[in-house]
Amino acid sequence: MLPVARPSLPPLERYVALLEQIWDTRLLSNFGTFAQLFEARAQAYLGNPFVRCTASCDLGLVVSVAALGLPDGAACLVPSFTFNSTINAVLWNRLRPVFVDCDPVTFNIDVRDVRRRLGAVAPAAIIATHVFGSPLDLDALLKAAREAGARVVVDAAHAFGSVYRGRRIGAAGLGDFQVFSFSGTKQVTSAEGGLVAAGGLEDVERIEKLRAYGFRWNYVSEVVGLNAKLSELHAALGTLLVGDVEDVVSRRNAIAARYRAGLSDIGDMAFQAELPETRSTFKDFGILCPARRDELSAHLGQLGIQTKKYFRPLHGMPAYARFRSADDDLVDTEAVYSRILCLPIFNELGDGDVDRVCEVIRNFYGVR
Numbered sequence: 001m002l003p004v005a006r007p008s009l010p011p012l013e014r015y016v017a018l019l020e021q022i023w024d025t026r027l028l029s030n031f032g033t034f035a036q037l038f039e040a041r042a043q044a045y046l047g048n049p050f051v052r053c054t055a056s057c058d059l060g061l062v063v064s065v066a067a068l069g070l071p072d073g074a075a076c077l078v079p080s081f082t083f084n085s086t087i088n089a090v091l092w093n094r095l096r097p098v099f100v101d102c103d104p105v106t107f108n109i110d111v112r113d114v115r116r117r118l119g120a121v122a123p124a125a126i127i128a129t130h131v132f133g134s135p136l137d138l139d140a141l142l143k144a145a146r147e148a149g150a151r152v153v154v155d156a157a158h159a160f161g162s163v164y165r166g167r168r169i170g171a172a173g174l175g176d177f178q179v180f181s182f183s184g185t186k187q188v189t190s191a192e193g194g195l196v197a198a199g200g201l202e203d204v205e206r207i208e209k210l211r212a213y214g215f216r217w218n219y220v221s222e223v224v225g226l227n228a229k230l231s232e233l234h235a236a237l238g239t240l241l242v243g244d245v246e247d248v249v250s251r252r253n254a255i256a257a258r259y260r261a262g263l264s265d266i267g268d269m270a271f272q273a274e275l276p277e278t279r280s281t282f283k284d285f286g287i288l289c290p291a292r293r294d295e296l297s298a299h300l301g302q303l304g305i306q307t308k309k310y311f312r313p314l315h316g317m318p319a320y321a322r323f324r325s326a327d328d329d330l331v332d333t334e335a336v337y338s339r340i341l342c343l344p345i346f347n348e349l350g351d352g353d354v355d356r357v358c359e360v361i362r363n364f365y366g367v368r
């Protein structure tokens with residue numbers, strides 16, 4: 001089976017050498033040597049000293065939204081075309097999600113729809129995702145948010161290694177909090193793990209408390225926190241891989257370019273468009289099928305090629321359907337979802353595999 005995603009791992013003996021250190025020190029958690037080293041390497045790469053690790057991106061999002069300190073029931077704009085964690089962070093914080101549509105070309109949050117909703121909803125925050133690692137239009141979103149007095153949390157789960165107009169996603173100023181994932185499906189992994197990039201000292205101190213039961217070192221909770229600590233075993237793996245990010249992202253860009261070249265003459269085939277002066281990580285590579293998406297997916301599956309129809313829009317899920325409102329306009333989200341198919345992409349995917357997937361798809365659509 002050619003999997004849709006597959007993590008890159010370091011040589012086992014390099015990881016075992018770090019585990020031996022952990023066995024010696026018996027320091028398993030509580031931001032020990034490896035959590036600090038993982039943070040330091042990520043800070044250096046992102047050029048942001050206010051980066052802290054968490055047990056997952058999911059929990060990183062929960063503590064980031066909590067750090068905004070918004071009143072119960074405050075409205076938050078969220079895209080429907082994203083992963084479930086984006087909205088779960090809103091709901092765990094007892095806020096009210098309001099769906100916004102995606103841009104059918106970039107698949108990212110549609111800032112025109114954000115603006116359309118601002119007057120009626122007066123959101124306290126906007127949570128937006130860099131879909132598949134392709135940076136959303138941050139200038140437009142941050143401007144709209146500023147004018148509306150709304151805070152911005154960015155679900156950057158896919159975006160470790162993404163670049164927006166000369167700045168790495170995660171640099172200060174590209175959102176109040178930006179949250180990365182290092183789970184096993186990501187371009188750089190720590191098996192499970194996340195990073196929160198804050199914009200300044202006060203915000204990062206809030207994260208430090210929220211991710212560790214509400215206190216720092218003294219057992220006196222100043223806020224209601226939770227356990228979002230990254231274990232040393234996970235952090236150690238992260239320290240070995242985090243430095244690979246540039247190589248990984250350039251390989252994934254090459255894979256994406258090869259897919260595009262191999263599929264672009266299929267009539268009505270479309271690809272996720274990147275904004276000018278941005279670089280995607282291609283955590284996923286999504287195509288918009290001209291027709292018969294489900295049939296194509298089944299056909300590829302029969303030939304041992306795994307795909308996924310992703311993201312499944314949130315507004316149709318039992319947990320979230322009740323947050324739809326009469327004036328939602330999610331037509332582009334539904335249109336993208338009806339055609340999207342994510343093809344295999346991972347750091348070690350060979351050109352031959354890409355060519356084989358392209359050939360199967362070309363044959364399926366009768367293009368020689």
Ligand SMILES: Cc1ncc(COP(=O)(O)O)c(C=O)c1O
Nearest residue numbers: 056057058083085157181182183
């Ligand atoms: C867009 C997005 N946000 C958040 C998450 C959650 O990340 P984690 O698994 O690290 O909690 C994912 C996971 O794939 C994701 O795709």
